[in-house]
Amino acid sequence: MAITLDNTDKAILRELQKDASISNLDLSKKVGLSPSACLARTKNLVETGIIKKFATIVDEKKLGMETLAFVLVNLTPLNRETIHSFLEHINGLPQVQECYTLTGSHDFLLKVVAKDMESYRDFIIDSLMQDCAVSRVETSMVMKIEKRTVYVPIDEV
Template sequence: MAVILDDIDKAILRELQEDASISNLSLSKKIGLSPSACLARTKNLVETGIIKKFATIVDEKKLGMEVLAFALVNLSPLNRKTIHSFLEEVKRFPQVQECYSLTGSHDYLLKIVAKDMDSYRDFIIDSLMQNTIISRVETSMVMGIEKRTVYVPIEEG
């Protein structure tokens, strides 16, 4: 269910998506509100769940993570118990950055980072595949990142 936002809320969201570290004072000046009104609006966006969290996006390569891969995972049997077990395990692995449930011929898509190919292989074999409900893992290695964003388009007016 979409929430209806006014132009001020939309402007706040656009600015915060561009730079979440912006001070409330700077944000209020850009938006054209008093600092207290701007802070109240931002807090409301957080309280209503429109803003889920403020985060720092880290360049994984600068931290030595040279491998980025997407792994398609199938579970067997696919039921509530195995799904719950799989999701609890995936949450424990810091290498797994994102996890999506899918329709179609695969059950899940994982975004995984690793130091190198050996580390990735070891993670798949020694950690992920140790869960016996995983029947198949199909990997696509990322050769280059052509576009990456967490920005959600905010319609004008």
């Protein structure tokens, strides 16, 4: 169910997506509200779940995580029990940054970071494939990130 946002809510979301560490005072000035009204609006966006969380985006390469891969995974058998077990398993794997359930010929898509190819190989063999339901893994290695954003186009809602 979509929630209707007014122009002020949209302005708050645009500014917070640019810089989530902005102070409430600076945010209120940018969107033309009093600090207390701005804080109330922001809290409402959090309480309604429109803002899921505030996060810090880390440059993994600067921390030595040189390998980024997208991993297609198939489970056998594919049923509620194996899916639940698989999701519990990957939620405990810090290398898995994102996980998507898919339609089509693959069941899941994972975004995985690793220090290097050897570490990635070890992750696949020693961690991902430890889930007995994983029947197939297909990897696409990222050569270069051309665009990366977490920005949601607010003007389209």
